Amino acid sequence: MAVATRLRDLRYAFGENPLTAVAAAIFALLVLCAVFGPALVPYDPLATNSEMRMAPPSAAHWFGTDQLGRDIFSRVVVAARLDLGMAVAAVTLSLAIGTALGAIAGYRGGAVDAVVGRIFDTIMAFPLFVLAMGIVAALGNSVANIVIATVIINLPFYGRYARAEVNIRRESAYVEAARMGGNGAASVLARHIVPNILPPMMVQASLNMGWAILNAAGLSFIGLGVRPPEAEWGIMVSEGASYIFSGEWWTFVFPGAALVLAVFCFNLLGDGLRDMIDPRRRT
Amino acid sequence: MIAFTVLRRIGGSIPSLIGVIVVTFLLSRALPGDPAVYFAGPAANAESVQQVRESLGLDKSWPEQFVRYIVDLAHGSLGNSLTTGQPVMSDLIQRLPASIELTLAALIFAIVVAVPLGVLAAARPDSAIDHLCRGLVTVGAAFPTFFIALLFVYVFYYLLGWAPQPLGRLDEIYYSMPQQVTGLLTVDTLIAGDLDAFRGALAQLILPSIALGLFALAPIARMTRASMLAALGSDFVRTARANGLSRRTILFTYAFRNALLGIVNTMGMVFSFLLGSNVLIEQVFGWPGIGSYAVSAVIASDYAAVQGFILMMAIAYVLLNLGVDLVAGLIDPRVRYEG
Amino acid sequence: MNAPPILDVDALSLDFRTRAGRVKALDGVSFQVGKGEILGIVGESGSGKSVSAFAIMDLLDANAEIRQGGIHFAGTDLIADGRVALDEMRGREISMIFQSPRTALNPIRAVGRQIEDVLMRHGPMTRAKARERAVAALARVRIPDPERRYHAYPFELSGGMCQRVMIAMALACEPLLLIADEPTTGLDVTTQAVVLDLIRDLVDSSRMAAILITHDLALAGEYCDRVVVMHAGHAVETGPIGAVLDHPAHPYTAKLIAATPSSAESVETLASIPGNLPSLIRDDLPFCRFRDRCERRIARCDAEPLPVETVGEDHTVRCWRPL
Numbered sequence: 001m002a003v004a005t006r007l008r009d010l011r012y013a014f015g016e017n018p019l020t021a022v023a024a025a026i027f028a029l030l031v032l033c034a035v036f037g038p039a040l041v042p043y044d045p046l047a048t049n050s051e052m053r054m055a056p057p058s059a060a061h062w063f064g065t066d067q068l069g070r071d072i073f074s075r076v077v078v079a080a081r082l083d084l085g086m087a088v089a090a091v092t093l094s095l096a097i098g099t100a101l102g103a104i105a106g107y108r109g110g111a112v113d114a115v116v117g118r119i120f121d122t123i124m125a126f127p128l129f130v131l132a133m134g135i136v137a138a139l140g141n142s143v144a145n146i147v148i149a150t151v152i153i154n155l156p157f158y159g160r161y162a163r164a165e166v167n168i169r170r171e172s173a174y175v176e177a178a179r180m181g182g183n184g185a186a187s188v189l190a191r192h193i194v195p196n197i198l199p200p201m202m203v204q205a206s207l208n209m210g211w212a213i214l215n216a217a218g219l220s221f222i223g224l225g226v227r228p229p230e231a232e233w234g235i236m237v238s239e240g241a242s243y244i245f246s247g248e249w250w251t252f253v254f255p256g257a258a259l260v261l262a263v264f265c266f267n268l269l270g271d272g273l274r275d276m277i278d279p280r281r282r283t
Numbered sequence: 284m285i286a287f288t289v290l291r292r293i294g295g296s297i298p299s300l301i302g303v304i305v306v307t308f309l310l311s312r313a314l315p316g317d318p319a320v321y322f323a324g325p326a327a328n329a330e331s332v333q334q335v336r337e338s339l340g341l342d343k344s345w346p347e348q349f350v351r352y353i354v355d356l357a358h359g360s361l362g363n364s365l366t367t368g369q370p371v372m373s374d375l376i377q378r379l380p381a382s383i384e385l386t387l388a389a390l391i392f393a394i395v396v397a398v399p400l401g402v403l404a405a406a407r408p409d410s411a412i413d414h415l416c417r418g419l420v421t422v423g424a425a426f427p428t429f430f431i432a433l434l435f436v437y438v439f440y441y442l443l444g445w446a447p448q449p450l451g452r453l454d455e456i457y458y459s460m461p462q463q464v465t466g467l468l469t470v471d472t473l474i475a476g477d478l479d480a481f482r483g484a485l486a487q488l489i490l491p492s493i494a495l496g497l498f499a500l501a502p503i504a505r506m507t508r509a510s511m512l513a514a515l516g517s518d519f520v521r522t523a524r525a526n527g528l529s530r531r532t533i534l535f536t537y538a539f540r541n542a543l544l545g546i547v548n549t550m551g552m553v554f555s556f557l558l559g560s561n562v563l564i565e566q567v568f569g570w571p572g573i574g575s576y577a578v579s580a581v582i583a584s585d586y587a588a589v590q591g592f593i594l595m596m597a598i599a600y601v602l603l604n605l606g607v608d609l610v611a612g613l614i615d616p617r618v619r620y621e622g
Numbered sequence: 623m624n625a626p627p628i629l630d631v632d633a634l635s636l637d638f639r640t641r642a643g644r645v646k647a648l649d650g651v652s653f654q655v656g657k658g659e660i661l662g663i664v665g666e667s668g669s670g671k672s673v674s675a676f677a678i679m680d681l682l683d684a685n686a687e688i689r690q691g692g693i694h695f696a697g698t699d700l701i702a703d704g705r706v707a708l709d710e711m712r713g714r715e716i717s718m719i720f721q722s723p724r725t726a727l728n729p730i731r732a733v734g735r736q737i738e739d740v741l742m743r744h745g746p747m748t749r750a751k752a753r754e755r756a757v758a759a760l761a762r763v764r765i766p767d768p769e770r771r772y773h774a775y776p777f778e779l780s781g782g783m784c785q786r787v788m789i790a791m792a793l794a795c796e797p798l799l800l801i802a803d804e805p806t807t808g809l810d811v812t813t814q815a816v817v818l819d820l821i822r823d824l825v826d827s828s829r830m831a832a833i834l835i836t837h838d839l840a841l842a843g844e845y846c847d848r849v850v851v852m853h854a855g856h857a858v859e860t861g862p863i864g865a866v867l868d869h870p871a872h873p874y875t876a877k878l879i880a881a882t883p884s885s886a887e888s889v890e891t892l893a894s895i896p897g898n899l900p901s902l903i904r905d906d907l908p909f910c911r912f913r914d915r916c917e918r919r920i921a922r923c924d925a926e927p928l929p930v931e932t933v934g935e936d937h938t939v940r941c942w943r944p945l
Contacts, residue, residue, distance in 0.1 A: 122302030125604075126597045129559025131306075134593040137581050138310040214427050218563055221429050222578045237430060241567065244437050253437075256430035264425035518725040525679055525720075526740045526791055527713030536739070537728055544730075615730055616775050 020272030026265040033080035043071035045078045045231045054248050064250035066239065068229075072250060075231040076258050082232045083262065086143060087212040090150035095205050097151065098158025103194060105159070106166030113163070120156040128153045132215060136224045146216050146225035153215075154208060158201060165197040199277045207270035210263035217259055233259045288612060288619050296605045303597040308352050311590045312345070321586045324365045361594070362587035366579060371591035375573050379595075380466025381452055382572030385564065386557050387467070388492035393499040393553070398546070401507025405515060405542075406534060416504055423501030428560040432494040432567040439490060446490045447483075449568040458483040491568040498560055499553045503546065510545030514538035544615050550607045558596055626697075627654035628799055628831045629678070634691035636677050643903045647673050649911075650691070650928075651857045653850045655799065658829045660822065662846030662863065664839055664878070668899050670855040671835045675801050679718050680705045696798060714744045717792035721804040723784035727776040733787045734760065734772030737794055744795045759790040763820060782813035786820065793824060800825070800832045806841070818845050839882040843867055848936075851875045854899050854911035856928070861937030871931075871939035873916050910941075918943045 038045075043061075049069030057064040063072035105116035123131065135149035169175055170193075178192050217234030219225045226232040228239070233255040240252030312318060319336035320327070327335070336342050339362075340351050355361070361371040404416035439446040452468050453460060461468070461475040469488060472481035514520060515538050523533050565574035573592055580588035612619045636648040648670050655661045663671045676682045678693055678700065693700040695716060698707050708716075720726045728736055737756040741747055747755075753772075760768035763786040776784055785805055792800055802821060806814035818834075822845055825832050836842055842849050842863060849866050851859040851874065859872040870876040880893040897915035900907070910916075910923045920943055928940040 118298070118302070121299065122306055125299040125303050125601055126306070126593075127555045127558035127600045129555075129562065130593055130596045133562070133577070133581065134307070134310050134589065137586070137589050138313045210425065217427055218429065218559075221427075221563060222566055223582050234427075237427075237433065241433055244433060244441060247441060249437055252430075252433055256427065256433065259427050259430060260425050263427070264422070267421065267424055518720065518722065519728045521681055522720060522726045522788065522791075523728070523739075524681055525712060525718040526743075527709070527711070528739060528743050532739065532743070537731075541728070541730060617729065617777050 019268050020275075023265045023268035023272065026261060027269055030080055030084060030262055030265065033077045034084045035081075037077040037080055041071075041074035041077050043074040045070065045075045046229055047071075054243070054251075056248070057250055063254040064248075066236075066251050067243065070229075072236075072254055075236060076233070076254050079231040079233050079236065079255065079258070080262075082143070082226070082230065083213055083216060083234075083259075086147055086150070086216045087209050090147045090154065090212045090216070091205050091209050093147070093151045094154035094208070095158050095201060098155045099162040099194065099197075099201060101155070102159035102162030102164075103166045103197075106163035107170055107193075116159065116163075120159050123153060124156050126153075129215065129218060132219060133222075133224065136219060141224060141227070143225055146219055149219070150212050150215050154212070157204060157208065161201060161204060162197060165200075166193055169193050169196065203270060203274040203277055206266060206273050210266040210270070213259065213263055213266070233262075285619065289609060292605060292608050292612070295608075296601055299601045299604075300598065303594065303601060304353070304356065305349075307590055307594045307597065308349055310593070311586060312348065318586075321584060322362075322365075325584070361591035364580070364588040365585040366583050366588070371588050374576060374588065375591055375595055378571055378573045378576050380463075381570060382561055382565065382574060384452075384467040384469065384488065385492055385495065385570055385572060386561055388469075388488055389496035389499065389557060390553075392492055392496035393503055396496075397500045397503035398507050401504045402511055402534070402539060402542075404504075404508045405511030408512075413508075416508055420501045420505045420508075423497055423504075426497070428494065428498050429563040429567055431497055432491065432564050435490050435494050436567065447486050449487075449490065451569050451571055452487055453480065453484050454487070491564050491570055494567075495557065495560055495564045499557055502549055502553055502556070506545050506549040507542065510542035511538055513545070514541040517541070540614070544611065547607060547611045547614065551604050554600060554603045554607075558600055625657055627656050628696055629655040629833075630692075630694040631674070631678070632692045632694070634674070634677065634693065635689045636673065636682075637687050637689055638683075639685045639687060640903075643905075645902045646855060646907060647686075647902060648677065648855045649907075651852070651855070652691075653857055653860055655831050655833060656848075657798075657831055658825070659847040660825055660832045660834055660845060662842035662849040663833060663835045663852060664837065664842050664849060665852035666837060666895075666899065668854075669852040671837075671852050672803050673855075674852070675718065675803050675833065675835055679712060679716065679801065680708050681718075713740050713792075713797075714795045715797050716799045716801070717795075717797040718801040718803065719785070719788045719792050719805050721807045723781060723788050723805075724776050724779075726788060727784055729776055732773050732775060733779070733784075734774075737787070737791050740791050740794050755794065756790075759794045760787070762793070762824075763787070763790045765790070780813075781809050782817060785809065785813075785817050789817070789820065789824075793830075796828065796830075798830060800830060801835070802832060803835045804837070805834075806836075814841075821845075839867070839878055851878065855902060856911055856940065858912065858941065859937075859939045861934065861939075865934050865937045869934070869945075871933040871937065871944040872912075872941050873918050873945065874912050876945060918945075 047070060049065070051069065052061070052065050053067055053069040055061055055065040055069075061071050061073065063076060066072055066075070101116050101119075105113040126134075132146075132149040132153050135152060136145045139145040139148065175192055178187075216225070217232075217237070220232050220234030221238045223238070226235045228235065236255035237252045237259070240248075240250075240255065243251050317332075319332050319339070319341045322339060322341070323332045323335040340348055343351070359372055361375070363369065364371050364374055367374055400412070400416050400419070404410075404413040407413060436446075436449055440449060447454060458480040459477070461471040461477055461480060464471050464474050468484040469481060472478075472484055515534075519541075520533060520537055523537050528537070561572070562574035562577055564570065565572045566578050569575070573595065577589060577592040579585075580592065631651060631653050634648055634651045635646070638645040638647055651670070651674055653661065653663075663674065665671050673682070677686070677688065678695075680700075688701060695711070698711075700707055700711075727733065734753070734756050737759050738749075738752045741752040741755055742749070745752075757768045757772055760771060765771050765783060765786055771779075771783075776787075779787065789805075800821070805821070806817055809817065818841070821832060821834070824830065834842065834846055846863045848861065849863045850857050851866070851872060853874050859866060859870065859875050861871075866875060867879060870879055874895075877893065877895045881895055895915060900911050900914060908914075908924060909927050913919050913923050916923075922942045926942075929942065931939050931941065931944055933939055933944055
């Protein structure tokens with residue numbers, strides 16, 4: 001019954017807004033690139049070729065080649081794995097940890113709530129990208145640290161939402177019933193409250209994915225995190241930026257366009273999910 | 284009564300300021316390995332590292348280090364920069380006006396475009412303007428700031444030649460720097476009466492401020508449109524219509540002033556974007572502000588400079604949020620009376 | 623009724639165009655309001671009472687469409703020419719007050735200024751004069767200390783006071799007709815009486831007419847001169863309040879009366895009306911929309927459109943088998 005309703009919702013959401021279907025198709029394409037990219041690309045993304053350096057787009061090299069003669073198309077496709085991987089890891093961890101912290105704070109109240117609240121407030125007191133810069137600069141220049149930084153700066157969004165929702169539900173009838181049935185706090189939270197707040201949190205997460213990608217790419221652009229010769233969209237744009245003045249636009253436009261496509265796709269998917277789950281909140 | 288609320292709000296910022304100072308302190312000590320090595324720099328030998336360790340008090344206990352950090356801050360000292368050799372504080376102060384000018388210009392651009400767009404989109408649902416607004420919001424939220432900035436430079440400087448070369452705030456071959464009054468070149472050149480230099484400074488400012496402002500435009504336009512739609516559909520607007528108030532009065536005095544509340548509440552997030560993206564834009568356009576300073580510091584592992592930058596940005600953000608809160612209190616009398 | 627009515631609604635039919643279909647919210651609704659009288663419009667939620675009022679005042683969304691019928695006010699056609707006549711008349715000759723008075727006032731504007739806005743709009747008037755008259759309007763609705771209360775915001779006032787402010791705004795330009803849409807819903811019983819007494823006094827003293835929309839038959843009984851009973855977008859019975867309450871002609875009216883608690887009844891004798899309002903989006907709506915809930919139904923009810931039967935002095939009913 002629930003599946004049938006969801007399928008009907010899906011069809012309505014796609015029909016209502018064909019863009020959502022387009023976004024879903026792009027998402028599928030991106031996942032394809034991320035998972036199978038390295039096996040499918042025509043050239044080795046790391047292979048240099050000094051004779052073919054800075055070649056404009058052609059039949060042989062669809063996106064042209066960069067300053068070391070590497071095929072940009074192959075690099076853009078393969079970079080999907082790293083960029084999407086970082087974003088998915090960051091958002092998943094943020095969602096999990098943030099929800100857990102927020103739920104506990106909302107359920108327990110008191111000192112725990114105050115401390116967790118203070119942690120969230122302090123994170124939010126920074127301009128988020130600046131805080132991410134600081135964390136990566138402090139912990140060291142690596143992909144793992146980009147993920148950690150992104151997780152930290154996103155915690156408050158999930159945490160506050162989870163806390164508010166748990167607060168509302170804490171006194172509701174079915175929670176009372178579960179408590180009276182002898183279930184401990186963790187069990188009540190895990191089995192009764194959290195499953196109910198997950199759908200809107202998932203909407204938050206999908207809307208957040210786009211932002212996580214931009215954040216990671218921004219950090220790479222200024223030289224934090226990903227190092228050459230790794231293929232990652234942000235660092236590719238950064239490397240290509242030096243060649244604007246000689247007119248070799250393909251070095252930065254294609255990886256940049258890939259970024260735009262990915263973020264756009266996740267934003268639309270998030271909107272579509274939100275319309276499906278809570279049509280009242282449409283803007 | 285109002286003064287009391289203002290003081291209360293200012294007091295409410297203090298925990299945030301404390302939190303920010305504590306976190307920047309922790310970040311500076313959470314470095315992998317020996318902090319003294321980082322502060323001494325890549326060219327140091329064991330002896331100078333030990334000197335640095337002692338002079339910065341890195342061999343003391345953490346609470347002692349924290350107290351020393353606070354004392355230094357109270358004296359306005361953020362340590363010395365490895366790359367410039369100067370005190371970080373004076374580096375930052377010298378470069379701050381450039382960043383302020385850029386961010387201010389971007390903010391003005393974003394508001395001047397986004398608010399009327401959102402109002403018109405809400406007043407004429409499903410019209411061309413409404414679709415333009417919604418399209419801009421969706422697309423604007425997807426473009427990375429640095430990519431837009433590079434596209435701008437490529438199209439408007441390289442291809443079309445409309446914009447000047449992105450080498451900073453003023454092309455000093457053609458124009459002379461004015462006497463520093465506010466630090467904002469556009470203002471100072473006008474004060475000095477040098478209209479040529481004003482035009483030069485403005486020309487350099489346009490591209491980076493629009494690139495920076497575009498990212499702020501999306502949330503402002505979205506919130507304006509949503510708030511206006513909510514206000515126009517509200518009970519009190521219906522009462523106003525029933526009483527025959529003119530379309531203009533309803534749109535501006537009734538709907539828009541109420542919508543302002545939603546817009547002001549978005550500004551916190553908008554400032555977060557602006558201050559963060561500032562770094563990226565300054566990097567692309569070679570803008571001599573604190574953002575590009577921070578990027579060079581990060582690349583050179585100049586930790587004192589990086590921390591100083593983060594602390595300054597964070598304090599600026601806390602103050603900006605305080606300002607937003609106070610403005611919200613001005614617009615909405617209900618907010619004034621709550622805790 | 624001897625004098626021509628101030629408001630004449632004639633066979634008004636109104637649809638809402640929605641994605642799921644057309645909602646036939648009003649069908650052939652007719653009633654009149656005479657000068658100086660209070661007409662009550664009663665019925666369940668969803669019966670079309672408020673929709674009728676909003677249709678008169680042109681406050682409905684763009685998807686509302688008047689399919690047929692006419693609305694005439696003091697001789698002027700209110701529907702013609704894209705409803706342009708209403709632009710000048712709203713707030714000046716016809717006014718309306720709403721339920722939930724707190725949300726119906728601008729939350730961030732002083733109540734006195736809001737009254738002033740209405741006065742200035744229908745001017746010509748100077749700021750100072752408007753202010754004077756706004757304070758006078760507040761005094762007229764018996765708000766204590768009107769000079770000070772002029773500067774108050776809605777959130778600082780009680781529900782009853784907010785409703786009085788709304789009445790002050792609506793009456794600021796001395797209209798000929800006041801429409802009150804459930805003005806006392808959400809207010810406590812004492813405040814209800816105060817507000818309605820105020821409305822009745824103002825009507826009596828100025829010879830203004832009023833429409834009182836309510837789901838509470840007892841309230842209508844106490845304050846109205848005549849009443850229109852509505853059910854599912856139909857005006858099923860119209861007449862003097864005494865006649866309708868004592869000798870209801872439509873089965874629905876009788877059921878409504880039986881369902882209304884009064885001090886003489888006990889809970890056991892309260893009757894509920896079986897069934898629900900029919901969905902108005904169906905294509906196959908019957909001629910009589912009450913027939914699924916009516917025990918007096920005959921074959922004729924399904925076969926022919928409803929008549930207008932006169933059952934007493936100025937008392938009409940739309941039924942093939944009136945009581």
